[in-house]
Amino acid sequence: MIVSSKNQKVKDIRRFLRCKGDRAVLEGPHLVQEAIASGLELDLVLATSTFLASAEARKLLPDLATPVSTVDEQILEDLCDADSPKGILAVVHLSRSGLGALPTLPETGVYVYGHQLQDPGNLGALARTAEAFGVSALLLSPNSVHPNHPRALRASAGSLLRQPVAVGVEPAELATLALPVEPTSVALVPRGGTPLEEFRSSLPLLLFVGSEGGGLPDSILEQADALLTIPIAEPVESLNVTVAVSDEAV
Incomplete structure (x- = not known):
């Protein structure tokens, strides 16, 4: 389980949140599912143990081709922009050019x-x-x-x-x-x-x-x-x- 804010994956996500490159951070199961349905490949998935034990996770996980890293709930909450994080976030390559x-x-x-x-x-x-x-x-x-x-x-x-x-x-x-x-x-x-x-x-x-x-x-x-x-x-x-x-x- 990721329990430190100094973990490299956590640092990477903080960098992606600055929107300076071609990586986007998806918060919540709905966006993650939409990305999968759109044929996008997820680079990284973090989820809390509470989410992984939920019925929503049981519906989502079979569609995930990317390994899921379990993360401490407070760390995930600190990473998320949403007021009520929903237990999972993912990183996807989403190129934005001219x-x-x-x-x-x-x-x-x-x-x-x-x-x-x-x-x-x-x-x-x-x-x-x-x-x-x-x-x-x-x-x-x-x-x-x-x-x-x-x-x-x-x-x-x-x-x-x-x-x-x-x-x-x-x-x-x-x-x-x-x-x-x-x-x-x-x-x-x-x-x-x-x-x-x-x-x-x-x-x-x-x-x-x-x-x-x-x-x-x-x-x-x-x-x-x-x-x-x-x-x-x-x-x-x-x-x-x-x-x-x-x-x-x-």
């Missing part, structure tokens, strides 16, 4: 570009919504929260394990999207754009969304082919990025 690393993109897809999204929970929920509505890829600007952030992964409920994501994408790079037809680019703005119910567009579509606080800069608004506004009642000033994208996708 546009050039994306898989072949569908010609009639919808692509969401997130500008400086800061909240990991919102990013995860955005990925979950995007997958539900068939968005082909998420493109994240520099200075956006990393998609391997534990809170982003949890909020995505597994979508960030499957959704193609490009990070560090400058707006000027979007012209290099490998599509036979240039996408119509649309920027979501809180006011002054075409009302959602009046908007019509063909595919492919590139949707720009900004952070709740900062919105989109003028440089992106000027680059967009159209501005789109989702009408909301006062005194609400704006929707969060997830609600806005789901309304546009519908």
Whole structure:
């Protein structure tokens, strides 16, 4: 059993939690199961003895090809970002690169570009919504929260394990999207754009969304082919990025 915070596996996990490379830390049995179902190979699995004795573990363990290291409950709790750790975490290789690393993109897809999204929970929920509505890829600007952030992964409920994501994408790079037809680019703005119910567009579509606080800069608004506004009642000033994208996708 791992009982020391100086154990090399514990040190490795702390390093991976900084989101500086291609390793992601998955907290809880749901994300671990989602990773297995998505065909991802787990590099490392830690679990408490309490979890290993549970009915949930009996369902999960037969699907695990990676040996499980038993860990002290307090050490696992200290490693986890979640307020209520669920007894197991795993490390998975989850590469996050620029546009050039994306898989072949569908010609009639919808692509969401997130500008400086800061909240990991919102990013995860955005990925979950995007997958539900068939968005082909998420493109994240520099200075956006990393998609391997534990809170982003949890909020995505597994979508960030499957959704193609490009990070560090400058707006000027979007012209290099490998599509036979240039996408119509649309920027979501809180006011002054075409009302959602009046908007019509063909595919492919590139949707720009900004952070709740900062919105989109003028440089992106000027680059967009159209501005789109989702009408909301006062005194609400704006929707969060997830609600806005789901309304546009519908």
